[in-house]
Amino acid sequence: xxxxxxxxxxxxxxxxxxxxxxxxxxxxxxxxxxxxxxxxxxxxxxxxxxxxxxxxxxxxxxxxxxxxxxxxxxxxxxxxxxxxxxxxxxxxxxxxxxxxxxxxxxxxxxxxxxxxxxxxxxxxxxxxxxxxxxxxxxxxxxxxxxxxxxxxxxxxxxxxxxxxxxxxxxxxxxxxxxxxxx
Numbered sequence: 015x016x017x018x019x020x021x022x023x024x025x026x027x028x029x030x031x032x033x034x035x036x037x038x039x040x041x042x043x044x045x046x047x048x049x050x051x052x053x054x055x056x057x058x059x060x061x062x063x064x065x066x067x068x069x070x071x072x073x074x075x076x077x078x079x080x081x082x083x084x085x086x087x088x089x090x091x092x093x094x095x096x097x098x099x100x101x102x103x104x105x106x107x108x109x110x111x112x113x114x115x116x117x118x119x120x121x122x123x124x125x126x127x128x129x130x131x132x133x134x135x136x137x138x139x140x141x142x143x144x145x146x147x148x149x150x151x152x153x154x155x156x157x158x159x160x161x162x163x164x165x166x167x168x169x170x171x172x173x174x175x176x177x178x179x180x181x182x183x184x185x186x187x188x189x190x191x192x193x194x195x196x
Contacts, residue, residue, distance in 0.1 A: 048166030048194035054096030062189035088112035107174025
Protein backbone atom coordinates (compact mmCIF):
# COMPACT_ATOMS: atom_id res chain seq x y z
CA UNK A 15 0.00 0.00 0.00
CA UNK A 16 2.80 2.43 0.90
CA UNK A 17 4.41 1.57 -2.41
CA UNK A 18 1.22 2.44 -4.31
CA UNK A 19 0.89 5.78 -2.50
CA UNK A 20 4.55 6.62 -3.18
CA UNK A 21 4.11 5.73 -6.85
CA UNK A 22 0.95 7.87 -7.08
CA UNK A 23 2.72 10.86 -5.48
CA UNK A 24 5.68 10.47 -7.85
CA UNK A 25 3.36 10.42 -10.89
CA UNK A 26 1.54 13.55 -9.67
CA UNK A 27 4.82 15.37 -9.08
CA UNK A 28 6.13 14.46 -12.52
CA UNK A 29 2.86 15.46 -14.16
CA UNK A 30 3.10 18.84 -12.42
CA UNK A 31 6.49 19.44 -14.06
CA UNK A 32 5.06 19.33 -17.57
CA UNK A 33 4.59 22.22 -19.94
CA UNK A 34 1.29 23.32 -21.44
CA UNK A 35 2.83 24.82 -24.56
CA UNK A 36 5.46 23.61 -26.95
CA UNK A 37 9.00 23.45 -25.70
CA UNK A 38 11.83 24.85 -27.82
CA UNK A 39 14.62 22.38 -27.20
CA UNK A 40 16.94 24.00 -29.72
CA UNK A 41 18.83 26.04 -27.11
CA UNK A 42 18.48 29.26 -29.05
CA UNK A 43 17.01 32.74 -28.75
CA UNK A 44 14.33 33.39 -31.36
CA UNK A 45 14.37 36.51 -33.54
CA UNK A 46 11.74 37.52 -36.07
CA UNK A 47 12.74 34.69 -38.40
CA UNK A 48 15.94 33.03 -37.17
CA UNK A 49 17.40 31.93 -33.86
CA UNK A 50 20.60 32.93 -32.11
CA UNK A 51 22.37 29.90 -30.62
CA UNK A 52 22.87 29.99 -26.85
CA UNK A 53 25.65 27.40 -26.87
CA UNK A 54 28.85 27.22 -28.88
CA UNK A 55 28.92 23.44 -29.00
CA UNK A 56 27.39 23.25 -32.48
CA UNK A 57 28.36 20.04 -34.27
CA UNK A 58 27.96 21.44 -37.82
CA UNK A 59 30.14 24.48 -37.06
CA UNK A 60 32.85 22.44 -35.34
CA UNK A 61 32.84 20.02 -38.29
CA UNK A 62 33.16 22.89 -40.80
CA UNK A 63 36.17 24.30 -38.93
CA UNK A 64 37.67 20.80 -38.61
CA UNK A 65 37.42 20.34 -42.38
CA UNK A 66 39.60 23.45 -42.83
CA UNK A 67 41.85 22.98 -39.78
CA UNK A 68 41.93 19.30 -38.76
CA UNK A 69 41.71 18.89 -35.01
CA UNK A 70 39.54 21.99 -34.50
CA UNK A 71 37.36 22.15 -31.42
CA UNK A 72 35.26 24.71 -29.60
CA UNK A 73 37.64 26.88 -27.55
CA UNK A 74 35.96 28.26 -24.40
CA UNK A 75 36.78 31.95 -24.13
CA UNK A 76 36.25 34.41 -21.29
CA UNK A 77 35.07 37.39 -23.35
CA UNK A 78 35.75 40.88 -22.02
CA UNK A 79 34.66 43.08 -24.92
CA UNK A 80 35.93 46.59 -25.38
CA UNK A 81 33.01 49.06 -25.64
CA UNK A 82 32.06 49.99 -29.19
CA UNK A 83 33.40 46.81 -30.80
CA UNK A 84 31.51 44.21 -32.79
CA UNK A 85 32.00 41.77 -29.91
CA UNK A 86 30.45 44.22 -27.46
CA UNK A 87 27.56 44.93 -29.84
CA UNK A 88 26.87 41.23 -30.40
CA UNK A 89 26.96 40.29 -26.72
CA UNK A 90 24.75 43.29 -25.88
CA UNK A 91 22.10 42.19 -28.40
CA UNK A 92 21.17 38.70 -27.22
CA UNK A 93 24.29 37.42 -28.92
CA UNK A 94 26.97 34.83 -28.48
CA UNK A 95 30.62 34.69 -29.53
CA UNK A 96 32.33 31.37 -30.16
CA UNK A 97 35.90 30.53 -31.04
CA UNK A 98 36.83 27.32 -32.84
CA UNK A 99 40.18 25.89 -33.85
CA UNK A 100 43.31 24.53 -32.25
CA UNK A 101 44.09 26.62 -29.19
CA UNK A 102 47.70 25.47 -28.68
CA UNK A 103 48.53 26.27 -32.31
CA UNK A 104 46.68 29.59 -32.09
CA UNK A 105 44.84 28.87 -35.33
CA UNK A 106 41.11 29.14 -35.79
CA UNK A 107 38.36 31.67 -35.98
CA UNK A 108 35.45 33.27 -34.18
CA UNK A 109 31.79 33.48 -35.04
CA UNK A 110 29.42 36.06 -33.57
CA UNK A 111 25.66 35.58 -33.70
CA UNK A 112 23.31 38.35 -32.52
CA UNK A 113 19.69 39.32 -32.79
CA UNK A 114 19.01 42.30 -35.02
CA UNK A 115 15.90 43.18 -33.00
CA UNK A 116 17.62 46.38 -31.78
CA UNK A 117 18.89 47.16 -35.30
CA UNK A 118 22.51 46.39 -34.34
CA UNK A 119 23.26 45.63 -38.00
CA UNK A 120 22.43 49.18 -39.03
CA UNK A 121 24.46 50.59 -36.13
CA UNK A 122 27.59 48.56 -36.97
CA UNK A 123 27.43 48.85 -40.78
CA UNK A 124 29.16 52.24 -40.98
CA UNK A 125 32.11 51.01 -38.91
CA UNK A 126 32.56 48.09 -41.33
CA UNK A 127 32.52 50.43 -44.32
CA UNK A 128 35.09 52.67 -42.58
CA UNK A 129 37.24 49.55 -41.99
CA UNK A 130 37.19 48.95 -45.77
CA UNK A 131 34.74 46.08 -45.74
CA UNK A 132 32.92 45.91 -49.02
CA UNK A 133 29.42 44.73 -49.90
CA UNK A 134 29.22 41.21 -51.29
CA UNK A 135 26.56 38.86 -52.55
CA UNK A 136 27.31 35.48 -51.00
CA UNK A 137 26.81 32.71 -53.58
CA UNK A 138 23.99 30.32 -52.76
CA UNK A 139 22.93 32.27 -49.67
CA UNK A 140 19.79 34.40 -49.38
CA UNK A 141 21.23 37.01 -47.02
CA UNK A 142 19.65 40.45 -46.64
CA UNK A 143 23.10 42.05 -46.85
CA UNK A 144 26.75 41.12 -46.40
CA UNK A 145 30.12 42.84 -46.06
CA UNK A 146 33.55 41.27 -46.46
CA UNK A 147 37.05 42.22 -45.33
CA UNK A 148 40.03 40.56 -46.97
CA UNK A 149 43.45 41.86 -46.04
CA UNK A 150 46.96 40.49 -46.33
CA UNK A 151 48.38 38.68 -49.31
CA UNK A 152 52.09 38.09 -48.76
CA UNK A 153 53.47 35.04 -46.98
CA UNK A 154 55.06 37.07 -44.18
CA UNK A 155 51.98 39.02 -43.10
CA UNK A 156 49.03 37.73 -41.15
CA UNK A 157 45.98 37.30 -43.30
CA UNK A 158 42.74 38.86 -42.04
CA UNK A 159 39.43 37.65 -43.31
CA UNK A 160 35.94 38.50 -42.06
CA UNK A 161 32.38 38.51 -43.33
CA UNK A 162 29.34 40.09 -41.70
CA UNK A 163 25.96 38.99 -42.93
CA UNK A 164 22.35 39.57 -42.00
CA UNK A 165 19.98 36.67 -42.54
CA UNK A 166 16.53 36.14 -41.03
CA UNK A 167 17.13 39.05 -38.64
CA UNK A 168 20.26 37.41 -37.23
CA UNK A 169 23.63 39.13 -37.61
CA UNK A 170 26.43 36.63 -38.15
CA UNK A 171 30.10 37.51 -38.26
CA UNK A 172 32.64 34.88 -39.33
CA UNK A 173 36.29 35.80 -38.91
CA UNK A 174 39.49 33.79 -39.23
CA UNK A 175 43.11 34.37 -40.10
CA UNK A 176 43.53 31.02 -41.87
CA UNK A 177 40.86 31.63 -44.52
CA UNK A 178 42.26 32.80 -47.83
CA UNK A 179 39.11 33.26 -49.88
CA UNK A 180 35.34 33.04 -49.94
CA UNK A 181 35.31 29.49 -51.31
CA UNK A 182 37.17 28.28 -48.20
CA UNK A 183 34.84 30.23 -45.93
CA UNK A 184 31.49 29.23 -47.44
CA UNK A 185 31.18 25.88 -45.59
CA UNK A 186 31.78 27.65 -42.27
CA UNK A 187 29.36 30.45 -43.18
CA UNK A 188 26.70 27.91 -44.18
CA UNK A 189 27.20 25.97 -40.93
CA UNK A 190 26.82 29.23 -38.97
CA UNK A 191 23.56 29.92 -40.83
CA UNK A 192 22.33 26.36 -40.20
CA UNK A 193 22.83 26.99 -36.48
CA UNK A 194 20.24 29.81 -36.69
CA UNK A 195 17.64 27.48 -38.19
CA UNK A 196 17.54 24.94 -35.34
